[in-house]
Amino acid sequence: QAQLVESGGGLVQPGGSLRLSCAASGFTLDHSAIGWFRQAPGKEREGVSCIHMSDGSTYYTDSVKGRFTISRDNAKNTVYLEMSSLKPEDTGVYYCATTYSGSYYLFKVYQYTNWGQGTQVTVSS
Numbered sequence: 860q861a862q863l864v865e866s867g868g869g870l871v872q873p874g875g876s877l878r879l880s881c882a883a884s885g886f887t888l889d890h891s892a893i894g895w896f897r898q899a900p901g902k903e904r905e906g907v908s909c910i911h912m913s914d915g916s917t918y919y920t921d922s923v924k925g926r927f928t929i930s931r932d933n934a935k936n937t938v939y940l941e942m943s944s945l946k947p948e949d950t951g952v953y954y955c956a957t958t959y960s961g962s963y964y965l966f967k968v969y970q971y972t973n974w975g976q977g978t979q980v981t982v983s984s
Contacts, residue, residue, distance in 0.1 A: 861886040861973055863955050868978030871945055879940040879978060881955030886973075888912045888931075892963035893938040894971055895929065897980070899951040906966020907953070910938060918964040922948075945982045952977040 867879040881893060894909040908919045908929040917929050928941040938955060956971035963970065 860884075863957065863973050863975035865953060865955050865975040865978040868953060868980045870981045870983065872984050873946060873982055875945050875982070876941070876943040877945065877980060879942065879953055879955075879980075881938040881940075881975060883936045883957075883973075888936050888938070888957060889933060891957045891959050893931070893955055893957050894963065894966060895938075895940045895953060895955050896966070896968065896971075897949075897951040897953045898977075899948075902951075904954070904968055906968075908940060909963055909966065911963065912938075916964075918966075920966070942980070945980075947982045950980060950982050953980050 864882050871877055890913055892909055892911045895907045896904050897907050898904040910917045910929045910931050926944045930939045954974055954977045956974045958971045960970040
C-alpha cells in the first residue's frame with residue numbers, strides 16, 4: 860500500500876526549530892516531486908516547499924524563505940523539512956504529498972497525491 864507518513868511536529872516557542880520527516884512506503888519517490896503543505900484552522904491548504912527527487916531542485920513560498928530548508932534522502936525514501944526561526948503564523952497541520960507534474964513548484968493541491976495524515980506544528984509561547 861502506497862503511503863506517506865509525516866512525523867516530527869510538536870509545540871515550540873517562537874524562534875524555535877523543528878524537523879519534519881516525510882517517509883514513503885510501498886512505492887519509491889524517485890523521479891517525483893514532494894511537496895510540503897500546511898493548513899491552519901479556517902484557512903485553505905497552502906504550499907510551503909517542494910523538492911524534486913531527481914535533481915534536488917527546491918522551491919519555497921515567500922513567507923518561509925531563509926527559515927525553512929527542504930532536503931531529500933533517496934536511499935531512505937524520505938524528505939525532510941527543517942524549520943527554524945518559527946513564528947506563530949507557521950502554526951498548522953503540515954502534510955506531504957507527491958506529484959509527477961512538471962509544474963510541481965506551483966503548489967497546486969489538485970496535482971498532488973498520496974497525502975499523508977499530517978503532523979501538527981504549534982508555535983506558541
